[in-house]
Amino acid sequence: NAGVTQTPKFQVLKTGQSMTLQCAQDMNHEYMSWYRQDPGMGLRLIHYSVGAGITDQGEVPNGYNVSRSTTEDFPLRLLSAAPSQTSVYFCASSQQSSRNQPQHFGDGTRLSIL
Amino acid sequence: EDQVTQSPEALRLQEGESSSLNCSYTVSGLRGLFWYRQDPGKGPEFLFTLYSAGEEKEKERLKATLTKKESFLHITAPKPEDSATYLCAVNYGGSQGNLIFGKGTKLSVKP
Numbered sequence: 001n002a003g004v005t006q007t008p009k010f011q012v013l014k015t016g017q018s019m020t021l022q023c024a025q026d027m028n029h030e031y032m033s034w035y036r037q038d039p040g041m042g043l044r045l046i047h048y049s050v051g052a053g054i055t056d057q058g059e060v061p062n063g064y065n066v067s068r069s070t071t072e073d074f075p076l077r078l079l080s081a082a083p084s085q086t087s088v089y090f091c092a093s094s095q096q097s098s099r100n101q102p103q104h105f106g107d108g109t110r111l112s113i114l
Numbered sequence: 115e116d117q118v119t120q121s122p123e124a125l126r127l128q129e130g131e132s133s134s135l136n137c138s139y140t141v142s143g144l145r146g147l148f149w150y151r152q153d154p155g156k157g158p159e160f161l162f163t164l165y166s167a168g169e170e171k172e173k174e175r176l177k178a179t180l181t182k183k184e185s186f187l188h189i190t191a192p193k194p195e196d197s198a199t200y201l202c203a204v205n206y207g208g209s210q211g212n213l214i215f216g217k218g219t220k221l222s223v224k225p
Contacts, residue, residue, distance in 0.1 A: 004157075033212070042118065042215035043158075043201070058212065090157050100146030100165075100205050103213065105157035 002026050006091050006106035013081045013113050021076040021109050023091030030096040032074040033058070033103065034066065036087040043090065049074055050096060081113045117141075120202050120216035127223050130191045135219045137202030138184040145205035147185050148213065149178050152199045161187075161200075192223045 007022045025032065033048040045058030049068040063085060065077040074093075078085060088110050092103040121136045139147065146165055150158035162171040164180040171178045175196065177188040187200055199220045203213040 035215075040217065042217045043203075043213075044215075045212055048212060059214075092157075100148075100163065102148055102160040102163050104160065105150075107155070107157045 004091055004093055004104055004106035006089075006109050008109060009107070010110045011112070013078075013111065015081060015083060015113060017081050018077070018079050019081065021078075021089055021091075021111070023074045023076065023106060024072050025074075025091075025093040025104070026072065027093060027095075027104065028071060029093035029104075030071070031101075031103075032068065032091065032093045034064070034074070034076045035090045035092065036060065037090060037108075038087050046076065046089075083113045085111065086113045087111060118202055118204055118214050118216040120200075120219050122219060123217070124220045125222070127189075127192055127221070129193055129223055129225050132188070132190045132192070134189070135187040135200055135221070136184060137187070137216055139202075139204045140183075141204045141214070147180055147205075148203045149185070149187055150201040150203065152201055152218070158201055189221070192221075194223045194225050197221055197223045 004025045030051045034046040035043040037043045044060050046064050047066040049055045052068050052071050055066050068074050088108045090105050090108045092105045094103040095101045118139045149161040152158045162178040167182045169180050175190050179186045199218045201218045202216040
Protein backbone atom coordinates (compact mmCIF):
# COMPACT_ATOMS: atom_id res chain seq x y z
CA ASN A 1 0.00 0.00 0.00
CA ALA A 2 1.64 3.21 -1.21
CA GLY A 3 -0.42 5.75 0.78
CA VAL A 4 1.12 9.22 0.35
CA THR A 5 4.19 9.38 -1.87
CA GLN A 6 6.50 12.39 -1.97
CA THR A 7 9.29 13.05 -4.44
CA PRO A 8 12.10 13.87 -4.34
CA LYS A 9 13.28 12.80 -0.89
CA PHE A 10 16.20 15.24 -0.89
CA GLN A 11 16.93 18.38 -2.92
CA VAL A 12 19.50 21.15 -2.87
CA LEU A 13 18.70 24.41 -4.65
CA LYS A 14 20.41 27.72 -5.16
CA THR A 15 18.69 30.94 -4.15
CA GLY A 16 16.34 32.08 -6.89
CA GLN A 17 15.84 28.66 -8.48
CA SER A 18 12.40 27.19 -8.86
CA MET A 19 11.19 23.66 -8.29
CA THR A 20 8.12 21.55 -7.71
CA LEU A 21 7.69 19.12 -4.85
CA GLN A 22 5.47 16.24 -5.88
CA CYS A 23 2.81 14.58 -3.76
CA ALA A 24 0.51 11.74 -4.77
CA GLN A 25 -1.97 9.67 -2.80
CA ASP A 26 -3.79 6.50 -3.80
CA MET A 27 -6.49 6.47 -1.11
CA ASN A 28 -9.03 8.64 -2.98
CA HIS A 29 -8.85 11.25 -0.23
CA GLU A 30 -10.54 14.58 -0.89
CA TYR A 31 -8.41 16.62 1.53
CA MET A 32 -4.71 17.20 0.93
CA SER A 33 -2.25 19.55 2.58
CA TRP A 34 1.35 20.69 2.74
CA TYR A 35 3.26 21.36 5.96
CA ARG A 36 6.79 22.45 6.70
CA GLN A 37 8.74 21.29 9.74
CA ASP A 38 11.57 23.35 11.14
CA PRO A 39 13.78 22.62 14.18
CA GLY A 40 12.16 23.74 17.43
CA MET A 41 8.82 24.41 15.77
CA GLY A 42 5.70 22.41 15.18
CA LEU A 43 4.55 21.50 11.71
CA ARG A 44 3.02 24.54 10.04
CA LEU A 45 0.35 24.45 7.36
CA ILE A 46 1.35 26.01 4.02
CA HIS A 47 -1.57 25.29 1.67
CA TYR A 48 -4.44 22.87 1.58
CA SER A 49 -7.11 21.56 -0.78
CA VAL A 50 -10.55 20.11 -0.07
CA GLY A 51 -10.94 18.67 -3.54
CA ALA A 52 -9.87 18.88 -7.16
CA GLY A 53 -9.87 22.47 -8.37
CA ILE A 54 -10.06 23.94 -4.85
CA THR A 55 -7.07 25.27 -2.92
CA ASP A 56 -6.59 27.69 -0.06
CA GLN A 57 -3.85 29.23 2.07
CA GLY A 58 -2.69 27.97 5.42
CA GLU A 59 -0.60 29.63 8.10
CA VAL A 60 2.60 30.22 6.07
CA PRO A 61 1.70 30.44 2.33
CA ASN A 62 4.11 33.16 1.16
CA GLY A 63 6.59 31.96 -1.46
CA TYR A 64 4.61 28.83 -2.35
CA ASN A 65 2.00 28.00 -4.95
CA VAL A 66 -0.22 24.94 -5.27
CA SER A 67 -2.76 23.50 -7.69
CA ARG A 68 -5.06 20.49 -7.58
CA SER A 69 -6.05 19.27 -11.03
CA THR A 70 -6.75 15.69 -9.92
CA THR A 71 -7.82 14.01 -6.69
CA GLU A 72 -4.54 12.10 -6.51
CA ASP A 73 -1.93 14.85 -6.97
CA PHE A 74 -1.13 18.03 -5.06
CA PRO A 75 2.20 19.58 -6.13
CA LEU A 76 3.89 22.40 -4.22
CA ARG A 77 5.82 24.99 -6.22
CA LEU A 78 8.61 27.25 -5.10
CA LEU A 79 8.87 29.97 -7.74
CA SER A 80 12.04 31.67 -6.45
CA ALA A 81 13.69 29.72 -3.63
CA ALA A 82 15.01 31.59 -0.59
CA PRO A 83 17.26 30.30 2.23
CA SER A 84 14.32 30.76 4.64
CA GLN A 85 12.56 27.97 2.76
CA THR A 86 15.15 25.43 3.85
CA SER A 87 13.01 22.89 5.68
CA VAL A 88 11.45 19.46 5.63
CA TYR A 89 8.19 19.44 3.70
CA PHE A 90 5.40 16.97 4.40
CA CYS A 91 2.34 16.24 2.33
CA ALA A 92 -0.74 14.73 3.98
CA SER A 93 -4.19 13.55 2.98
CA SER A 94 -7.43 12.56 4.67
CA GLN A 95 -11.04 11.79 4.00
CA GLN A 96 -13.57 14.58 4.28
CA SER A 97 -16.42 13.84 6.65
CA SER A 98 -18.58 15.42 9.31
CA ARG A 99 -15.94 14.46 11.90
CA ASN A 100 -12.26 15.23 11.52
CA GLN A 101 -10.48 12.25 10.06
CA PRO A 102 -6.79 11.57 10.71
CA GLN A 103 -4.33 12.78 8.14
CA HIS A 104 -1.87 10.37 6.58
CA PHE A 105 1.58 11.79 5.94
CA GLY A 106 4.28 11.07 3.41
CA ASP A 107 7.90 10.66 4.47
CA GLY A 108 8.86 14.18 3.48
CA THR A 109 11.15 16.10 1.15
CA ARG A 110 14.28 17.53 2.75
CA LEU A 111 15.04 20.80 0.96
CA SER A 112 18.16 22.93 1.34
CA ILE A 113 18.44 26.37 -0.24
CA LEU A 114 21.97 27.69 -0.59
CA GLU B 115 -4.70 32.85 19.79
CA ASP B 116 -5.02 29.14 19.10
CA GLN B 117 -2.11 27.25 20.62
CA VAL B 118 -0.91 23.74 21.35
CA THR B 119 1.78 23.21 23.99
CA GLN B 120 3.46 19.89 24.66
CA SER B 121 5.48 18.96 27.72
CA PRO B 122 8.06 17.88 28.50
CA GLU B 123 10.18 18.66 25.43
CA ALA B 124 12.22 15.52 26.08
CA LEU B 125 11.72 12.51 28.32
CA ARG B 126 14.15 9.74 29.14
CA LEU B 127 12.78 6.55 30.64
CA GLN B 128 14.14 3.19 31.61
CA GLU B 129 12.49 0.22 29.98
CA GLY B 130 9.38 -0.60 32.00
CA GLU B 131 9.17 2.85 33.63
CA SER B 132 5.67 4.20 32.94
CA SER B 133 5.03 7.92 32.38
CA SER B 134 2.77 10.46 30.69
CA LEU B 135 3.14 13.11 28.01
CA ASN B 136 1.02 16.25 28.15
CA CYS B 137 -0.65 18.29 25.42
CA SER B 138 -2.49 21.44 26.47
CA TYR B 139 -4.50 23.44 23.96
CA THR B 140 -6.39 26.68 23.62
CA VAL B 141 -8.65 26.23 20.61
CA SER B 142 -12.23 27.40 20.53
CA GLY B 143 -14.61 24.69 19.40
CA LEU B 144 -12.34 21.65 19.37
CA ARG B 145 -13.15 19.44 16.39
CA GLY B 146 -10.59 16.76 17.07
CA LEU B 147 -7.28 16.17 18.84
CA PHE B 148 -4.73 13.90 17.21
CA TRP B 149 -1.67 12.07 18.48
CA TYR B 150 1.08 11.10 16.07
CA ARG B 151 4.38 9.30 16.40
CA GLN B 152 7.35 10.46 14.32
CA ASP B 153 10.54 8.47 13.84
CA PRO B 154 13.74 10.15 12.58
CA GLY B 155 13.62 10.76 8.84
CA LYS B 156 9.97 9.73 8.58
CA GLY B 157 6.62 11.42 8.39
CA PRO B 158 4.20 11.49 11.33
CA GLU B 159 2.35 8.23 11.87
CA PHE B 160 -1.21 8.45 13.15
CA LEU B 161 -1.93 7.00 16.60
CA PHE B 162 -5.23 8.32 18.01
CA THR B 163 -8.09 10.73 17.46
CA LEU B 164 -10.06 12.12 20.41
CA TYR B 165 -13.20 14.19 19.86
CA SER B 166 -14.71 15.03 23.23
CA ALA B 167 -13.74 15.43 26.89
CA GLY B 168 -13.72 12.14 28.75
CA GLU B 169 -12.86 10.10 25.69
CA GLU B 170 -10.05 7.53 25.93
CA LYS B 171 -8.28 5.42 23.30
CA GLU B 172 -5.78 2.59 23.77
CA LYS B 173 -3.26 0.85 21.56
CA GLU B 174 -0.76 -1.62 22.96
CA ARG B 175 1.25 0.26 25.63
CA LEU B 176 -0.27 3.65 24.77
CA LYS B 177 -3.41 5.25 26.16
CA ALA B 178 -4.67 8.71 25.20
CA THR B 179 -7.12 10.73 27.28
CA LEU B 180 -8.82 14.07 26.74
CA THR B 181 -10.17 16.83 29.00
CA LYS B 182 -11.52 20.24 28.04
CA LYS B 183 -8.04 21.79 28.22
CA GLU B 184 -5.52 19.02 27.72
CA SER B 185 -4.73 15.53 26.57
CA PHE B 186 -2.39 12.96 28.04
CA LEU B 187 -0.55 10.16 26.33
CA HIS B 188 0.14 7.51 28.93
CA ILE B 189 2.91 5.03 28.21
CA THR B 190 2.80 1.86 30.28
CA ALA B 191 5.92 -0.29 30.67
CA PRO B 192 7.64 1.24 27.63
CA LYS B 193 10.11 -0.62 25.47
CA PRO B 194 13.10 0.78 23.51
CA GLU B 195 11.06 0.58 20.31
CA ASP B 196 8.68 3.17 21.76
CA SER B 197 11.48 5.74 21.40
CA ALA B 198 10.26 8.46 19.02
CA THR B 199 8.93 12.00 18.95
CA TYR B 200 5.25 12.18 19.85
CA LEU B 201 3.25 14.98 18.28
CA CYS B 202 -0.09 16.41 19.34
CA ALA B 203 -2.31 18.35 16.93
CA VAL B 204 -5.74 19.97 17.10
CA ASN B 205 -8.11 21.23 14.46
CA TYR B 206 -8.39 24.98 14.12
CA GLY B 207 -10.86 27.13 12.18
CA GLY B 208 -11.47 26.97 8.46
CA SER B 209 -11.42 23.59 6.82
CA GLN B 210 -12.07 20.66 9.08
CA GLY B 211 -8.72 19.21 8.12
CA ASN B 212 -6.48 22.09 9.15
CA LEU B 213 -4.29 21.27 12.12
CA ILE B 214 -2.12 23.20 14.53
CA PHE B 215 0.73 21.09 15.91
CA GLY B 216 2.64 21.19 19.15
CA LYS B 217 6.44 21.04 19.03
CA GLY B 218 6.48 17.44 20.20
CA THR B 219 7.95 15.38 23.02
CA LYS B 220 11.05 13.37 22.23
CA LEU B 221 10.88 10.10 24.14
CA SER B 222 13.94 7.92 24.71
CA VAL B 223 13.54 4.51 26.34
CA LYS B 224 16.75 2.87 27.50
CA PRO B 225 17.03 -0.92 27.95
